[in-house]
Amino acid sequence: xxxxxxxxxxxxxxxPTPDRARLAPSHQRVxxxxxxxxxxxxxxxxxxxxxxxxxxxxxxxxxxxxxxGGGSTAGSADRVVSEPRDDQWIYRRTVIAQTxxxxxxxxxxxxxxxxxxxxxxxxxxxxxxxxxxSSGRQYHKEPGDKIRLSSDPAMxxxxxxxxxxxxxxxxxxxxxxxxxRERIPSDETPSSGKQADFxxxxxxxxxxxxxxxxxxxxxSIFRALQEIPGVAISRVPVKDLMGRPALVVYGPxxxxxxxxxxxxxxxxxxxxxRGVRTVLPAGGSIDGRVTSEDTVTxxxxxxxxxxxRHGQVPGGTADGKEGSG
Amino acid sequence: MNGPPGPSDPLGPPEPPDxxxxxxESLERPEAFGQLFPRHAPEIHRYATRRLGxxxxxxxxxxxxxxxxxxxxxxxxxxxxxxxxxxxxxxNLIGRxxxxxLRGLRxxxxxxxxxxxxxxxxxxxxxxxxxxxxxxxxxxxxxLSAGDRHVLLLIAWADLTYQEVAxxxxxxxxxxxxxxxxxxxxxxxxxxxxxxxxxxxxxxxxADCG
Numbered sequence: 001x002x003x004x005x006x007x008x009x010x011x012x013x014x015x016p017t018p019d020r021a022r023l024a025p026s027h028q029r030v031x032x033x034x035x036x037x038x039x040x041x042x043x044x045x046x047x048x049x050x051x052x053x054x055x056x057x058x059x060x061x062x063x064x065x066x067x068x069g070g071g072s073t074a075g076s077a078d079r080v081v082s083e084p085r086d087d088q089w090i091y092r093r094t095v096i097a098q099t100x101x102x103x104x105x106x107x108x109x110x111x112x113x114x115x116x117x118x119x120x121x122x123x124x125x126x127x128x129x130x131x132x133x134s135s136g137r138q139y140h141k142e143p144g145d146k147i148r149l150s151s152d153p154a155m156x157x158x159x160x161x162x163x164x165x166x167x168x169x170x171x172x173x174x175x176x177x178x179x180x181r182e183r184i185p186s187d188e189t190p191s192s193g194k195q196a197d198f199x200x201x202x203x204x205x206x207x208x209x210x211x212x213x214x215x216x217x218x219x220s221i222f223r224a225l226q227e228i229p230g231v232a233i234s235r236v237p238v239k240d241l242m243g244r245p246a247l248v249v250y251g252p253x254x255x256x257x258x259x260x261x262x263x264x265x266x267x268x269x270x271x272x273x274r275g276v277r278t279v280l281p282a283g284g285s286i287d288g289r290v291t292s293e294d295t296v297t298x299x300x301x302x303x304x305x306x307x308x309r310h311g312q313v314p315g316g317t318a319d320g321k322e323g324s325g
Numbered sequence: 326m327n328g329p330p331g332p333s334d335p336l337g338p339p340e341p342p343d344x345x346x347x348x349x350e351s352l353e354r355p356e357a358f359g360q361l362f363p364r365h366a367p368e369i370h371r372y373a374t375r376r377l378g379x380x381x382x383x384x385x386x387x388x389x390x391x392x393x394x395x396x397x398x399x400x401x402x403x404x405x406x407x408x409x410x411x412x413x414x415x416x417n418l419i420g421r422x423x424x425x426x427l428r429g430l431r432x433x434x435x436x437x438x439x440x441x442x443x444x445x446x447x448x449x450x451x452x453x454x455x456x457x458x459x460x461x462x463x464x465x466x467x468x469l470s471a472g473d474r475h476v477l478l479l480i481a482w483a484d485l486t487y488q489e490v491a492x493x494x495x496x497x498x499x500x501x502x503x504x505x506x507x508x509x510x511x512x513x514x515x516x517x518x519x520x521x522x523x524x525x526x527x528x529x530x531x532a533d534c535g
Contacts, residue, residue: 003513004512004513005481007462007516008462008466008477008478008481008512009481009482010459011459011462011463011466012375012441012442013375014442014446015371015374015375015445016371016374016379016445017367017368017370017371018371018379018382022370022379022383023366023386025383026370026383026387026390027387029387029391030359030387030390030391030394031359033394034355034359034394145423
């Protein structure tokens with residue numbers, strides 16, 4: 001009577017139950033996330049896409065340093081960012097590139113080409129998302145898929161509610177950091193228990209999650225970021241995946257990491273969140289070879305814009321700046 | 326799966342706490358959540374492996390527990406076992422790899438070779454022959470809607486009950502029944518059976534719950 005179910009149950013029934021060694025890297029990721037949550041550099045869906053990308057994308061990205069002199073200025077902080085209408089949508093495009101090299105502890109690095117040569121990545125993984133400004137209703141589009149309504153709501157609330165939370169932040173760094181902790185709370189608790197780690201996580205949450213933030217508030221947040229002990233900000237901008245100049249910010253815990261360094265990318269003039277990248281510093285080992293230059297092994301770029309309906313892509317390019325000004 | 330605590334035996338080992346107690350405790354003490362991983366990760370990983378292959382299962386498993394950790398405040402504390410909840414999260418994550426899954430099923434249907442199971446087995450002539458016989462079934466699974474496929478495979482591969490599937494996917498039990506009915510009709514048709522044959526849901530559900 002149940003031949004059909006029996007047939008389904010037999011399909012791939014020899015799939016192995018993983019042993020502890022197989023689960024160890026996943027287990028460690030979970031324990032890290034629970035007890036020592038590093039900042040969530042990108043949103044959940046983009047991270048899921050990145051996981052898939054690791055299998056399919058074979059590339060190592062070069063650390064493309066710009067010539068010195070592109071330092072940050074706060075002059076543009078006086079610009080006014082007009083507030084979107086309630087019926088408008090925040091469009092966010094996340095572009096991801098990742099090498100297929102494996103650097104996880106306990107695994108041997110592997111690569112299809114067997115070298116650490118630097119080249120432009122292809123193909124890129126593109127993830128798109130539309131969030132209604134007032135309701136937080138969200139649609140998303142994964143590579144090769146159609147646009148779908150997201151079943152889970154935005155983690156920290158609608159863009160409108162988030163904007164209101166950061167718009168009135170105090171300028172004083174100490175008071176600002178305290179206000180951020182109260183206004184955009186998180187259940188993530190840095191295991192170090194250090195105030196600097198809490199503060200850094202709070203600042204990144206605001207920069208990463210609030211898509212349409214007043215530029216004056218951005219400048220205040222950036223000033224507070226500079227005041228957090230242990231935070232390092234590159235004096236020389238780099239280029240992100242989209243070719244845009246970006247400052248690289250390293251958090252207080254980054255000095256404890258010996259292999260790869262993860263940095264947050266910010267616009268040098270507006271301090272808007274631009275993405276994340278991971279760098280294997282010169283002298284590291286890729287596939288048994290010592291590298292002579294910094295190598296970007298993972299890169300993620302974010303562009304945002306305000307559009308009138310979900311599914312609308314501004315300009316048909318990755319330049320979504322019309323929503324930022 | 327965790328059930329209610331059994332009779333207390335002062336000489337026996339202490340009963341492990343229900344999942345719900347760990348989740349509740351983790352609201353104050355986050356590290357308590359980590360105890361859920363060894364309980365449920367092996368079967369979540371195996372389920373994801375059957376659907377997407379071993380490499381993807383590594384990420385799906387970690388992301389399932391990380392997503393669960395972040396959303397644990399919304400957990401329904403009336404449910405002792407987190408198993409359906411975790412499977413629901415995993416199903417959602419697996420759904421994001423829909424094209425990969427369909428590609429594997431269609432390849433199996435078309436060529437008799439299963440690129441998914443190749444992630445854990447060595448290819449052999451006998452295996453290829455056995456897989457070829459599963460082609461029509463794979464084709465039928467690929468032809469299901471994502472929702473119908475989730476229901477069918479959560480029941481057939483994860484051994485969830487109707488009620489647990491309903492909890493996992495946040496859908497009514499009646500919808501679970503109708504989706505399963507539709508999926509089984511298509512599978513039976515693909516296997517050359519009578520797709521219109523009546524099926525006694527109540528008996529099946531009684532068996533599931535028994």
